[in-house]
Amino acid sequence: MTQEDPNYGFDTLQIHAGARPDPATGARQVPIYQTTAYVFRDAEHAAALFNLQEVGYIYSRLTNPTVAALQERVAVLEGGAGAVCCSSGHAAQIMALFPLMAPGRNVVVSTRLYGGSITQFSQTIKRFGWSATFVDFDDLDAVEAAIDDDTRAVFCESIANPGGYITDLDAISAIADKAGLPLIVDNTSATPYLCRPIEHGATLVVHSMTKYLTGNGTVTGGVVVDSGKFDWSASDKFPSLSAPEPAYHGLKFHETFGPLAFTFHGIAIGLRDLGMTLNPQAAHYTLMGIETLSLRMDRHVENAMKIAAWLETHDAVEAVTYAGLPSSRYNDRVARICPKGAGGLFTVALKGGYESCIKFVDALEIFSHVANLGDTRSLVIHSASTTHRQLSEEQQVAAGAAPNVVRISIGIEDANDLIADLDQALNKAK
Template sequence: MTDHPYGFDTLQVHAGSRPDPTTGARQTPIYQTTAFVFRDAEHAARLFNLQEVGYIYSRLTNPTVSVLQERIATLEGGVGAVCCSSGHAAQIMALFPLMRPGDNILASNRLYGGTVQQFSNTIQRFGWSAEFVDIDDLTAIEDLADDNTKAIFCESIANPGGHVTDIPAVAKVAQTLGVPLIVDNTSATPWLCRPFEMGADLVVHSTTKYLSGNGTVTGGAVVDSGRFDWSAGGKYPSLSEPEPAYHGLKFHETFGPMAFTFFGIAIGLRDLGMTMAPQTAFQTLLGIETLSLRMERHVANARKVAEWLERDERVESVTYAGLPSSPYHERAQRLYPRGAGALFTFALKAGYDACVKLVDSVELFSHVANLGDTRSLIIHSASTTHRQLTPEQQEKAGAVPNMVRLSIGIEDAEDLIRDLDQALASATA
């Protein structure tokens, strides 16, 4: 693409994509190959020494995946991206260049249950740790930070509770502490939220969700703003100090704004192997072509369904930030003027058992552990996605026992409301 400031709708179709130079194919081909032939021995040596950009082995780089990486980076306004096998893989890939044994991150206590589990337990196997904090309490964030704090992690729109993070405010705290702010932008997508424009340094995605949008493939992405100074203060030696595996090459000194992205591929994918398959990249590229169109309908439908639920006497509360009653309504309007997403929860006055019966009574909604599909989805978080958390953690994450999570799709909103109405009637009879 040229330097002309193309609009989002154009970029979601064209960014990173060019006609195939050999066949002229207009759609990005699926390069279903393990390895790539080198021109000669010198070419191979230059690729392995990171002296030339190209394709070696599909665990590292693949032309189909490269197009997706460029497209996501462009839509987010970043300098580069690394795609990997899942959203959870993307979180590890984001932390891997930053962390060493004994280091910690500060994480929002409103994160998705699987992320809380990953940060509470799994990352300890690497010698890392996470301190969970109310992401709205800026003073608490500063007070928790220490010399071993290497990042702040939050979600733009939290799953499942719909909490909206004040990214500009948290970014200022991160800048004061000299650490990068990592924002999971899965629920909002770059069509609703552009974290880099608000001061964030890294963005992660579960591309499984809205970016692909069709519930067919799992994937993840880490996007770099290219603005963070990885050499300042010696806090990030993996990026600023000599790398033994590349004969003392210093990633930040050599690659500048692209240091994090190059490290993610040359070290992260090489050694962790959490690679995205070319078929997955192809499916995700197809989904991204209609992202803005889908998100517009997702948001419009979510607003209609949330307004209807809020008026229903069987419903105790609705967490959708697009409602004037939400404590995050003003923040959502200020930061995400196109809408507050399509993921939210609602509480039933009848309690836990009624929630379970509601989920069993829907006909149009699909009872699955996913979100961001074109189809509307429903799940009872306390007994499924957040089951492994303590009651206190469930409450902070917005997954209390009488809450049901909805991911609103692009169907006819009136049909969705009718389905919820009949399911509520069965659940509260």
């Protein structure tokens, strides 16, 4: 089953896409191909594989049948041409930028990002000679003004972590298109069930599969999905994809592979040289998790809406950022960008400030205090003292992680039990 099956619904594709009975054994579930290397038919076959003249398996740093099944499934669900899996969400972000950037080049990014992403873009990528310009993506004029001759990509999150803010992807993609640049969208918090960024103009979609796609907090993993729609040869800005590649005797990826140019480059160059490989057991767990993605996301959304509305009425709460609430300034974007719901992630600002947040987190019983989101279990964290601790207070506020704010990831438990737990913890935190 491939993306050439347009008549299948999401619920069918999340189970069947990329999965076929094992030809050797008839096994119905995708096997874990726990192997390092693969036997070539003969010397000619080996040469063809290494020369990118034939698709197949060489070495599990590059390709693995279990991982390949996952890549196909995520690509189908996102409506992309292909996908490359890697070891984490952070790895996926570097993998997405790697073919696009060069020393002296920059990427324009949203101020509303996961704290670790802000650090990666503001600090770590400087070691490659790259830089990032941070802009409030609600200010479209500022986004356009931030793009210069050295800009090579625009980056944002569909539903931003931690605040649950929804980005106007249509408006941002129009700006990127006008500048001849790819738009990269982190779709971790929304998943392709709630939002399909490619339909809103995204060139590349990245995920931390660690979160909702796997859904059970067992493994880390990332993926880059290629829309296959960007013309990498329209300018000289992307020589990795449009110019001759010395490592493959002058092969031009875009000319040779067309819509799959970015995907092939991600495997043949990215995984080959960066080595950010996803192991097959992690791929297997994620494949199993995706089988129930739509069921889980419906419950995440249902619970989040009920709990956010209740929290908004609590006398210890100053504000709730859930975009599904009528009071949210982003509520009008839900039907257009995330028509099946605003996700299960949001923040709560407490009237008691920093100290109340700490007491609140410590008093919770059902909610797990962990540095993760998107689990079946409800999770909580005080971002300013943990995931966003490395940022200045000004950066924390811009990212939606001010000192008086707690991030809540709503799970799929009984909503009334979660409300009772939140209520007792808020009362203790006053």
